[in-house]
Every structure is written in C-alpha cells, then in structure tokens.
Amino acid sequence: MPSQVPSDRLLAALPEDLRPQAAERLKTAGPVLRRLLAGLYGDRAGFDAWLGDLMASLGKLHAERAPELRALDLQRTAEPDWFLNQRMLGYCAYVQNFGGSLHGVAERIPYLEELGVSYLHLLPFLRPREGENDGGFAVTSFDEVDPALGTNADLHALTTRLRTAGISLCSDFILNHVADDNQWALAAKAGDARARAMFHVFPDRDLPDRHERTLGQVFPQVAPGNFTFVEAMGGWVWTTFYSYQWDMNWSNPDVFAEMAAAMLRLANRGIEVFRLDSTAFLWKREGTNSMNQPEAHQILQALRAIVDIVAPGVLLKAEAIVPTRELPAYLGSAAAPECHVAYHSSLMAAGWVALAEQDTGVLREVIRKTPPLPPAATWLSYVRCHDDIGWNVLRAEAQVASAGGAPARLAAVARFFSGAEGSYASGAAFQSTDPNAAHGSNGMAASLTGLQTAATEEERSLALRRMQLLHGLALSFGALPVLYMGDELAMENDYGYLDRPRHAMDSRWLQRPVFDEQRWKHRYDKSSAPGIMFQGLANLIRVRRKHQALAANAPRTLLADAPDGVLALARGDGFLTLMNFTGQPQDYALQGAWSDCAAPGRVEGTITLAPYAMHWLARE
Ligand code: GLC
Numbered sequence: 001m002p003s004q005v006p007s008d009r010l011l012a013a014l015p016e017d018l019r020p021q022a023a024e025r026l027k028t029a030g031p032v033l034r035r036l037l038a039g040l041y042g043d044r045a046g047f048d049a050w051l052g053d054l055m056a057s058l059g060k061l062h063a064e065r066a067p068e069l070r071a072l073d074l075q076r077t078a079e080p081d082w083f084l085n086q087r088m089l090g091y092c093a094y095v096q097n098f099g100g101s102l103h104g105v106a107e108r109i110p111y112l113e114e115l116g117v118s119y120l121h122l123l124p125f126l127r128p129r130e131g132e133n134d135g136g137f138a139v140t141s142f143d144e145v146d147p148a149l150g151t152n153a154d155l156h157a158l159t160t161r162l163r164t165a166g167i168s169l170c171s172d173f174i175l176n177h178v179a180d181d182n183q184w185a186l187a188a189k190a191g192d193a194r195a196r197a198m199f200h201v202f203p204d205r206d207l208p209d210r211h212e213r214t215l216g217q218v219f220p221q222v223a224p225g226n227f228t229f230v231e232a233m234g235g236w237v238w239t240t241f242y243s244y245q246w247d248m249n250w251s252n253p254d255v256f257a258e259m260a261a262a263m264l265r266l267a268n269r270g271i272e273v274f275r276l277d278s279t280a281f282l283w284k285r286e287g288t289n290s291m292n293q294p295e296a297h298q299i300l301q302a303l304r305a306i307v308d309i310v311a312p313g314v315l316l317k318a319e320a321i322v323p324t325r326e327l328p329a330y331l332g333s334a335a336a337p338e339c340h341v342a343y344h345s346s347l348m349a350a351g352w353v354a355l356a357e358q359d360t361g362v363l364r365e366v367i368r369k370t371p372p373l374p375p376a377a378t379w380l381s382y383v384r385c386h387d388d389i390g391w392n393v394l395r396a397e398a399q400v401a402s403a404g405g406a407p408a409r410l411a412a413v414a415r416f417f418s419g420a421e422g423s424y425a426s427g428a429a430f431q432s433t434d435p436n437a438a439h440g441s442n443g444m445a446a447s448l449t450g451l452q453t454a455a456t457e458e459e460r461s462l463a464l465r466r467m468q469l470l471h472g473l474a475l476s477f478g479a480l481p482v483l484y485m486g487d488e489l490a491m492e493n494d495y496g497y498l499d500r501p502r503h504a505m506d507s508r509w510l511q512r513p514v515f516d517e518q519r520w521k522h523r524y525d526k527s528s529a530p531g532i533m534f535q536g537l538a539n540l541i542r543v544r545r546k547h548q549a550l551a552a553n554a555p556r557t558l559l560a561d562a563p564d565g566v567l568a569l570a571r572g573d574g575f576l577t578l579m580n581f582t583g584q585p586q587d588y589a590l591q592g593a594w595s596d597c598a599a600p601g602r603v604e605g606t607i608t609l610a611p612y613a614m615h616w617l618a619r620e
C-alpha cells in the first residue's frame with residue numbers, strides 16, 4: 001500500500017509557482033493524511049480513485065486561494081504559535097444582535113479594537129433553515145450568507161476590513177449535521193441514493209432502539225430521543241440535536257470529501273478560524289454513547305492535515321463539551337496534531353461552581369487534570385457562551401470530596417444559579433427533567449453573578465467583582481480567552497425570547513440579547529455598572545498584554561498553600577494571580593515582594609483579599 005497521497009493530482013491543479021511550496025507541505029502532511037483516510041475508508045471499493053479525486057479537489061481549492069490569504073498562510077507557517085501570545089483576545093457575538101447585519105458588524109470594528117480584540121467569532125451566519133433553526137445551527141447552505149444578514153460580498157468585505165484591523169474572523173463550521181432542507185437532505189427525500197447514504201437512516205426501530213440504550217440526550221426536554229421518523233425517507237433519521245438537524249454519516253467517504261471542500265471554500269472566503277461544532281458526535285458506535293470515538297479524532301486529524309496543506313493560516317477550534325479527561329485528545333499530539341484550540345468547558349463550568357460553593361475544590365481538580373499541551377495548541381477560556389453552562393462535564397471532579405455524590409452536588413449548583421435557596425443569581429435551569437439532576441444553567445454573566453437582584457450599592461459591587469473574577473480567571477489561566485458579547489458591559493438576561501414562539505422553549509435565548517447601545521454609551525462612566533465592568537475589564541486586558549507570563553503557553557502552577565476559597569495560580573516567570581471565590585476576606589501569605597499590576601502598589605507579607613477580589617501580582 002502506498003504511504004503517500006497521490007500528490008500529483010493536487011499539484012497538477014496548481015499554477016507552476018505554487019507547486020514547490022505545496023510539494024513541501026505534502027511531504028509532511030501527505031503521509032499523515034493517507035494513513036488517516038486509509039484507516040477510515042481504506043476498505044471501501046474504489047478507495048484509491050476516491051483519494052485521487054479528493055486530492056484533485058483540494059488542488060483546485062488551493063489554486064483558488066486569494067493572494068492575501070496565501071500570504072497569511074506563509075506568515076503563519078513561519079510562526080506557528082502566532083495565536084498563543086498574550087495579546088490574543090477573542091469576542092463572540094451573534095451578527096443580528098451585535099450589528100444587525102454583517103455590514104453593521106463591520107461598523108463596530110473600532111469598538112473591538114478599543115477592547116483589544118484580535119479574534120471575532122460570529123455565531124452562525126450562513127443560510128439557515130426556514131423557521132426554527134437552533135440559532136442558525138441548522139445550516140441549509142455552506143456557500144451562502146444568511147440573506148437576512150447580508151451577502152457573500154458583505155462577508156468578503158467584512159473579512160477584509162477585519163484583517164486590516166488585525167482581527168481574524170471565526171465562523172462555525174457545523175460538521176455533525178445539516179438542516180433538513182439542505183440540498184443533500186432534499187435530494188435524499190426525493191429518493192437520491194447517494195444523498196441518502198450521506199445520512200444515518202434506519203427502516204425500522206431495531207437499530208435506533210439498540211443505540212438508544214447507551215446514547216445520552218442533548219435536549220431531553222425539547223428534543224427527546226436521537227432519531228426522527230421522516231415520512232419522505234421512509235425511515236428513522238439520526239438526529240442528535242433537534243429533529244430538523246440531520247446527523248451526517250461520516251463513515252461515508254463522500255461526506256468527508258464534501259465537507260472538507262465546503263470548509264475550504266469558506267476558508268477561501270476569508271474565514272481564518274473554524275469553530276468545529278459538536279465534534280464529539282461525528283462517529284456512531286453501537287454499545288457506546290457515540291461520543292469521542294477514535295474515528296471522530298481521525299476525521300478531525302485528517303481535516304487538520306488538509307488545512308496544513310491547503311490553508312495553513314487557518315485555525316481549527318474544537319467544540320467538544322465533554323468530561324475533562326476527554327478534552328486533551330481534541331488537540332492531538334505533536335506527532336498527530338488535531339485542532340489548534342479547544343474549549344475548556346470544564347474550566348468554565350468549574351469557575352461557576354467555585355462561586356456557588358465558595359470553594360475552589362472542583363476548580364483545582366480541573367486544573368490538576370489539565371495536562372500540558374502539544375506545541376502550537378491551546379485552550380479556549382471563557383466565562384460563558386451562547387449555550388447553557390453544562391454541569392455534567394464535571395461529574396468526575398465533583399465526585400472528589402463530595403459526601404452526597406456528584407449528581408446531587410452539581411444539582412445544588414444548578415439550583416443556586418436558578419436563584420433558589422436565597423442565592424443572588426437569576427438564571428434558569430436548562431433541560432432538567434429531574435429536579436435532583438443537573439443539566440445546564442442559562443443566564444447572562446451579570447444576572448448569574450447577582451447584578452440583576454442587587455438592591456444595594458454593596459450588592460452591586462459584589463456582583464461586579466464576581467464578574468471580574470471569572471473574567472480574570474479566563475484572562476490569566478493561560479489560554480485564548482474569548483469574551484461573550486454584552487458581558488463587558490454587564491448586560492443582564494433578555495426575557496424577550498419568551499414572546500417568540502420559535503425560541504420560547506429554549507432558555508438559552510436568555511443569554512442572547514441585542515447589544516445595548518445605552519450601556520455602551522456609559523462604558524466610561526465609572527458610576528454605572530457597565531462603566532465599572534468595562535473599565536475593569538479593559539484594565540485587565542491592558543495588563544495582560546504587557547506580561548508574557550500570561551501568554552497561553554507560559555507555564556502554569558497551581559499553588560496548594562491558599563485557603564480553600566482562594567485560587568492561587570503562578571504563571572511564567574514571577575507572576576501570581578490570587579482569586580477569592582468567597583464572600584469573606586481571605587488571607588494569603590506571600591513569599592517576597594510583589595507589585596500589584598491591576599491596582600498599582602507594592603505588597604509583601606500577608607495579603608488580605610476582599611470578598612470576591614482578585615490580585616494580579618508581578619514579582620519585584
Ligand atoms: C453546539 C452549539 C449549540 C447547538 C448545537 C447543535 O453545541 O453551540 O448552540 O445547539 O451545537 O448544533
């Protein structure tokens with residue numbers, strides 16, 4: 001069996017001047033790609049011909065890449081850890097909520113520059129399904145911008161303007177499923193056998209029932225079960241999420257080739273980062289929960305090899321909301337790189353647990369279990385996102401030192417953020433079918449940290465400190481931090497979704513508000529909540545930029561000598577962050593003299609952390 005891909009098919013599609021460089025990249029990534037694809041599809045009849053056609057298609061897409069994107073590819077190949085420095089900062093927003101349209105988003109670039117943003121994740125903006133579409137996560141066409149948000153030309157204009165401002169555009173690439181009105185789904189419904197084979201379709205309940213025995217449920221309340229009977233298909237279609245989101249059958253090489261090409265066409269439109277949605281679910285295996293299967297990793301590694309050949313300036317970001325032990329695999333290894341970035345959903349959720357419990361036990365356990373990463377890879381740190389904060393990923397960590405067991409412990413946290421038991425939070429439990437089990441919690445950060453219920457100056461100030469604290473964790477952990485639109489202005493829950501029939505059953509809309517112009521205007525007013533939040537955050541971002549110790553790849557050490565309610569993290573050479581997750585003052589004994597970076601001053605000996613206070617200290 002040959003160990004190299006048929007490189008000639010790719011090279012033949014390229015103009016003369018691009019061939020040497022492509023040949024060079026193929027030397028390293030070609031054998032990797034060959035091995036992975038042979039492992040996935042090698043036993044299929046016609047594999048070699050299929051691989052040849054795939055290479056020809058990659059060559060064509062490579063040839064179509066614009067000169068400015070090729071320049072970016074070269075620049076980033078020369079500096080593969082370009083996204084690990086402490087100046088990288090992300091921002092995430094819905095197009096319609098942030099700017100109304102792609103054009104409106106472009107108008108907000110000065111604001112992003114003011115914040116120091118270098119990476120913008122716009123939630124799905126491709127043509128979605130008509131009617132309900134899971135916030136755009138049911139994609140009808142990968143090649144067309146949602147007409148409600150703009151045109152393909154607007155997308156091109158936006159990526160160009162962003163690039164000029166030093167901001168990379170990140171787009172979701174939803175590779176687990178497509179909408180039931182996507183061209184392949186329509187063709188399948190019309191009886192096209194090739195299209196039908198791109199999905200998992202079962203004539204009766206036999207296999208679905210067998211799979212259901214071990215499958216989980218993503219939306220147990222609003223979309224129970226993992227299969228949907230579709231009349232036109234004469235059978236049951238695998239639908240992990242909503243019934244109108246059809247899972248792709250990645251065991252079919254046609255799916256791989258079509259999806260790889262769709263991703264590269266988007267890369268050629270100027271997308272620089274892909275948020276690979278729901279990566280854990282790509283491969284199905286009876287007797288398992290069909291998550292995190294080895295083949296799902298092989299698919300991602302093969303996509304990475306393709307990106308390394310055709311568009312090496314592009315980053316892949318894994319969205320896999322899975323237990324901590326499953327997370328590192330999404331970043332691969334030095335020998336087999338996978339995604340460049342992966343959401344650290346355990347760290348995010350554990351920060352909230354620390355607030356609810358006023359104890360950093362679970363958070364420390366997560367940090368202890370976070371291994372060093374391969375070169376040119378990092379975590380994505382965040383305080384919250386457009387989805388619920390899922391608690392189940394923390395089962396293993398919550399089991400440690402827990403008298404009542406992890407489910408009960410996490411259920412108490414979920415109740416806390418729903419505002420139960422006298423808590424300051426105003427959120428909503430998500431998809432909990434059992435009041436004693438945890439699923440997820442929804443709500444804007446400001447509402448979950450108590451700003452919405454704050455009745456006094458003191459309460460307001462505590463809520464703002466809690467919010468700064470969680471942001472401080474994301475900014476100082478050693479990762480690529482991403483801010484979620486509105487949090488920087490302490491925006492609160494949006495209950496408007498309850499009046500929209502398409503959204504009313506999905507409380508994740510609580511945290512998907514429209515950008516608040518009034519709060520934005522108050523961002524310099526230090527007597528207002530938005531002003532305090534914005535200025536505090538802007539200050540942390542400025543400090544972070546100055547300290548190499550806060551780069552994603554600078555070493556991190558969890559210090560064991562802090563009280564239970566305090567997280568002490570040493571970073572790089574001589575940097576220390578202290579975070580008090582409790583409502584009481586806490587003492588910490590410092591060794592040596594330090595300067596306080598965010599609130600300048602000199603500290604030594606015992607430092608007393610005010611309730612929910614954070615200090616970033618640099619050794620003098
Ligand atoms: C991801 C998205 C989420 C969506 C789901 C299905 O988890 O973040 O919003 O509902 O995938 O596409």
